[in-house]
Amino acid sequence: MDKHAALDIDLTVNDIKQYIYCPRVVYFTYCMALVRPTTTKMQFGKQSHKREESLQKRRTLVKYQLIHGERRFNLRLKSERLGLSGMLDMAIFTRREAIPVEFKMSTKGLSLNHKYQLTAYAMLLEDELFARGKPRVICKGPLKPRRYVRRGFVHFIPTRRVYEVEITPNMREYVKRILTDIREMVASETMPEVARQKNRCQDCEFARFCSDIV
Numbered sequence: 001m002d003k004h005a006a007l008d009i010d011l012t013v014n015d016i017k018q019y020i021y022c023p024r025v026v027y028f029t030y031c032m033a034l035v036r037p038t039t040t041k042m043q044f045g046k047q048s049h050k051r052e053e054s055l056q057k058r059r060t061l062v063k064y065q066l067i068h069g070e071r072r073f074n075l076r077l078k079s080e081r082l083g084l085s086g087m088l089d090m091a092i093f094t095r096r097e098a099i100p101v102e103f104k105m106s107t108k109g110l111s112l113n114h115k116y117q118l119t120a121y122a123m124l125l126e127d128e129l130f131a132r133g134k135p136r137v138i139c140k141g142p143l144k145p146r147r148y149v150r151r152g153f154v155h156f157i158p159t160r161r162v163y164e165v166e167i168t169p170n171m172r173e174y175v176k177r178i179l180t181d182i183r184e185m186v187a188s189e190t191m192p193e194v195a196r197q198k199n200r201c202q203d204c205e206f207a208r209f210c211s212d213i214v
């Protein structure tokens with residue numbers, strides 16, 4: 001890929017999540033055009049998300065410590081400013097805030113890549129709501145000033161645990177840093193080091209391309 005074009009590529013929220021998990025996964029996707037195969041685990045995850053969506057429609061918002069709010073599912077979000085897009089599982093709109101919610105099939109609990117994935121969705125939601133000057137149809141009702149997205153939730157389907165994540169200015173900056181790092185990696189075509197946590201390599205679909213893992 002042309003170096004200047006690479007510094008401008010559009011990225012997805014999934015890239016951010018993967019990059020924190022292991023930068024090489026993103027390198028393989030953009031620099032070697034290796035398509036991640038759809039695994040049974042991924043298919044199962046999709047079905048579980050659908051089931052959770054229909055359950056959510058019947059439930060109250062008590063798990064999110066809210067009494068009132070409008071839920072929207074599978075929101076396609078895009079920011080020209082960030083060169084970023086993604087599909088958010090759910091957003092809750094109240095009179096005062098917009099709250100991104102991600103569903104997870106993991107039983108391991110909250111990890112760093114979940115937090116920054118949620119932060120990226122929060123930034124996209126803000127840009128969709130405010131950067132265009134007027135809100136798109138993703139939300140009904142009055143909208144208040146910027147910084148309207150202050151927190152989000154990660155909802156673990158198997159354990160039914162819900163974690164609240166505060167979206168801080170430092171986390172927003174870190175997401176921007178990652179976007180820059182990914183673009184620089186793609187532009188320089190430099191393969192990053194192997195994942196720091198070696199147990200991640202055990203189940204990785206790209207393991208056969210990482211001849212240096214031990």
Ligand code: SF4
Pocket residue numbers: 022023024025193194195200201202204205206207208209210213
């Ligand atoms: S095998 Fe390990 S180092 Fe290679 S892409 Fe997968 S997680 Fe990263």
